[in-house]
Amino acid sequence: MSSSRIALFVLLLVLPLLAGCGGGAKKSGSSLDSQYRQAMAEPDPAARVSQLLTVADKQNKAGDLLGMEQSLNAAADAALGMDDAQGKTLALNRVAESLGKAGQAGEAKRLLREASKAADQIAEDEIKVSALSRMAFVYGKYLNGQDAATGYLKNCEEIAAGIQRPEGKIAALLEVALTYHQLALADRAQGLADQTLQAARTLEDARKRADAVAHAAATLSKMDQSDAAQTVFREAEQLAGQIPDPMSRAYAFIHLSDQCRACGRRADAQKALQQAEAAADKVTDSSMRTPLLETIDRSRR
Structure with missing residues (x-):
């Protein structure tokens, strides 16, 4: 066999192997390009931001850094173009967090x-x-901006202090306490969590008191205080059980179940739903009992 024929034979053997080696990457890249175009065609800007951030994360994992940057820039443009203040703030925070993770601190x-x-x-x-x-x-976790983060959190405390609804004030302060914890500001987190739990215990309305204490318990659990959280969850369970109106009692147990589930306490969550169902059985008005039982069923899924 001549040398030219041997070379041709080898080439015919190698080409399929080369195609096989590169085929997966090409397919993956094409798929991500398609997902990017699909996201860009989304008319709702909030949904477009979410889809673009998902694509950017996949591109990052695939090593396509230029593609990721393109997706993040497009997500930023979509967020900046939003009119609704609440939605715009949420979207900008999400994009800034992704940019911070990607090392683009200035743009974040x-x-x-x-x-x-x-x-x-x-x-x-x-x-x-x-x-x-x-x-x-985002400032404290990804942008080395602990001073800025602390300043914003102090501002949050001041704003929360002016909230008129006591249960709303408690929920806001618990979120601030959790953020302090997430930024390793342990003393401030603990002090605010303790203070807010005490405020929750003083609410006059029995249902709101049970709900607020359950929320505080969940926050303690997310702050890695498992034993303290378990004690406060038991307290919330007792408070829910003391609510005289069966429908309010049932909804308090549903809320307790949601809070337990949010921090991975599945067994406690199921127990609370059983207690909610027992309370619902005592609701005599079927027009109120039926939607209540449907809510319990949805919570089980």
Whole structure:
């Protein structure tokens, strides 16, 4: 066999192998390109941001850093173009967090400045506290901005102090306490959590008191205080069981179940739903009992 024929034979053997080696990567890249185009075609800007961030994460895992940057820039543009202050702040925070994780601190800080401006337009103080707390988290966790984070969290405490609904104030302060914990500001986190738990215990309305104490228990669990959380969860269970109206008692147990599930306490969550069902059985008005039982069934899924 001539040397030219041998070379041709070898080439014919090698080409399929080369195609096989590169085929998976090409297919993956094409798939991500398609997902990017699909995300860009999404008319709702909030949904577009979510889809683009998902694509960016996949591109990062695939090693396509240029593609990831393109997706993050497109997500930033979509977030900046939103009109709703609450949605805009949430979207900008999410994109800034992704940029911070990707090492693009300058662009992340630019978006957070825009998020701060948008947050100023949020009328509801509870929502504003949640938005600013998340902004503080991004600064402290990903942008080496502990001073900025602390400043935002102190501002959150001041805003929360002015919330008129006691249960709303408690929920806002618990979110701030958890953010302090997430940023390793343990003393401030513990002090605020303890203070807020005491406030929850003083609520006059029995249902609101049970709900607030359950929320505090969940926050303690998320702060890695398992024993303290278990004690406060038991307290919330007792408070829920003392509510005289069976329908309110049932909804308090549903809320307790949700809080248990949120921190991975599945057995406690199922127990609370059983207690909710027992309370629901005592609701005599079927027009109220039926939707209550449906809510319990949905919570089980």
